[in-house]
Amino acid sequence: MDLLHIIYEMIELRSFSNLWYWIALAVLWSTASHWILGVPYDMVQRAQRNGGQAERDLEDVVRVYVNRLLYIAEVSGPWIVALSCFVMSGLAVLGFVFLLEIAQAVFLLVFPMAVVGLISLLTARRIWQEGATGVALRKRLAFCRLYVQLVGVISIVVTAFWGMYQNLNIGAF
Known part of the structure; x- marks a missing residue:
């Protein structure tokens, strides 16, 4: 074996048959559903249970x-929207037109996170407009988390089906 072949075997760009891709997908969605607007969700639960100082801490951090x-x-x-659209459209074309599997895999990670970013931005804007505190703030954060989890479930299902299709179509086994 030559060195180039050994390096190629170690890197393995066949993402959907790689265990590390699926671990990264699970960690990505676990993290995304725990950190809502940058705030750990256990702070929301603690504020709901204890009130008082925990509630004020939550309001300060969210603010x-x-x-x-x-x-x-x-x-x-x-600029962020333009760059994101450029990167995602490039990944989509490379992945689904030119059938580059690594681009498909990265697109299936990045595109749903862009949706999560939009959900977070809309939630932040709504919290700011309402001046939400207390129960209203916790409710907004809970709905944001629910929407993020919904996007995550849809993303994981679509990615799993697409990955199975790719593995069966190419014959990874």
Whole structure:
């Protein structure tokens, strides 16, 4: 075996038959559903159970992250959207037109996260407009988490079916 063949075997760009891809997918969605607007969801639950200082801490942390997210969207939002669309359309073309499996795999990770980003931005804007605190704030964060989990479930199912199709179609076994 030559060195190039050994390196190719170690890197293995066949993503859907690679265990690390599926581990990364699980970690990605686990993390995305736990950190809502940058706030760990256990803070929301603690504020609901204990109230008082835990509630004030939650409101402070959410205020900081909402202001940060809205500032980033205001200052560089169009550039982020343009760059994201460029990258995702490039991945889609490389993956689904030119049938490059690594591009398909990355697209199936990145596109749903763009949807999560949009959900987070809309939730942050709504929290800021309403000046939500207390129960209303916790409700907004819970609905945001529910929507993120819904996108995650759909993404995992689509990715699993597409990965099975690719593995059976190419004959990875």
